[in-house]
Amino acid sequence: MVAALAPHGLHHVTAIAEDPQRNVDFYTTVLGLRLVKRTVNFDSPGNYHLYYGDESGRPSTLLTFFPWPGADAGRQGTGLTTATAFSIPPEALGWWQKRLKELKVDADDPVARADEEVLRLRDPDGLVIELVASDGDSRSGWDGASAVPADSAIRGLYSVTMTERELEPTAEMLAGMLGMEYGHNTADRTRLVMAGGQDGTAVDVLPSKDSRGLQAAGTVHHIAFRAPDQETQARWRLELLEAGINVTEILDRQxxxxxxxxxxxxxxxxxxxxxxxxxxxxxxxxxxxxxxxxPWLEPNREQIENALPALRVPDAPR
Structure with missing residues (x-):
């Protein structure tokens, strides 16, 4: 176990969408996140990779998307990350409930979960997003969205939920190999935390007898944890290899x-x-x-731009 990584929490969550313009409109206009990078999927450069987060796109605030026009709808189930939670100020919960209702967003009434108040919604592709009323989150979020006041703005990632057919193997990897600690549990889920359970450091494992999920539009592609530097990342990779886990080479994501x-x-x-x-x-x-x-894709810029659909993005802040 590389214990030095345990305190660093979630880096980002990457999901799959169908329509890139609809994706931009929802996450910038409805949820008030900043589009911090418009690039392409490095493994499939004919498609966008869109990043949303706070003002500078700091780790622990990022939700990113691979939009594939014409993609089939996915299906939630075991073997997938089935919810991505963001932190909001406790006093903003009612504001968000009213806003989502006015905008006719598919959302549930807030519910209590242990000591949390959680507002669950679904984006236009059906991706499950949760807004968690979290006291004491010092992150400022993105305060440049005109429709979302700064005192109600999303602060950053709070947690993710992984739905699994078997709880123990997943929990054992997160705790034993990745250095997480067991947090407070509820009747239906086990929480593992990094950095003592601060915001952006929780992974909930939800056991389920549901069928296996189908990864497509409206589902999470992967979740990422933070490494402070490449040296620590390389040590973690070595630990994984020595444990017999199939892990990629270190890849440059720019x-x-x-x-x-x-x-x-x-x-x-x-x-x-x-x-x-x-x-x-x-x-x-x-x-x-x-x-x-x-740099390695710049020689193909004209070809890549011609293959991508036109995209209207929010104006730069003044």
Whole structure:
């Protein structure tokens, strides 16, 4: 176990969408996140990779999407991450409930879960998003969204929920191999936490007898944990290999480096570095305004741009 990584929490969640414009409109206009990077799926550069987060796209605030026009709808079930939770100020819960109702967003009434109040909604593709009323979250979120006041803004990732046919193998990997600690449990889920359970550090494992999920539009593709640097990432990779886990080489994702592997239930996990971040190829004030490509794809820019659908993005902040 590489204990040095345990305190660093969630880095990002990546999901699959169908229509890129509908995706941008929902996450920037309805939820008030900032589009911090418009790039392509490096493994399939004919499709976008869209990143949303706080002002600078700091790790622990990021939700990203692979939009594939014409993609089939996915199906929730075991072997998938079935909910992505964001932190909001407790006093903003009623504001969000009213806003979602006015915008006719598919949302449930808030419910109590242990000591949390949770508002569950679904995006236009059916992806499950939860807003958790969390006291004491010091993150400011993105306060540049005109329709969402700063005192109600989403602060960042709070937790993810993994639905598994068998609880124990997944929990054992998260605790034994990845250095997480058991947190407070409820009757239907087991929580594992990093950094003592601060915001953006929780993974809930939900045992279920449901059929296996189908990964397509409206489902999570993978979840990523934070590594402070490449040296720690490389040590973690070595630990995984020595444990007999199939893990990728370290891959350059332009804004961080990554390794990928699967937990016993089948959920794809990533370990991503905090650096270099999203301002490596675009000024802070212009984040998300331009299609950015890594150096190895720049020679194909014209071909890539011609293959991508037109996309209207929010104006840069002034």
């Amino acid at each position: 804004y961080f480096t990554s390794i990928y592997f699967r937990e016993p239930g089948g959920v794809l996990l990533e370990i991503a570095t905090d650096q270099p971040g999203f301002t490596v190829d675009e000024p802070l004030l212009e984040l998300g305004q331009h299609l950015k490509l890594p």
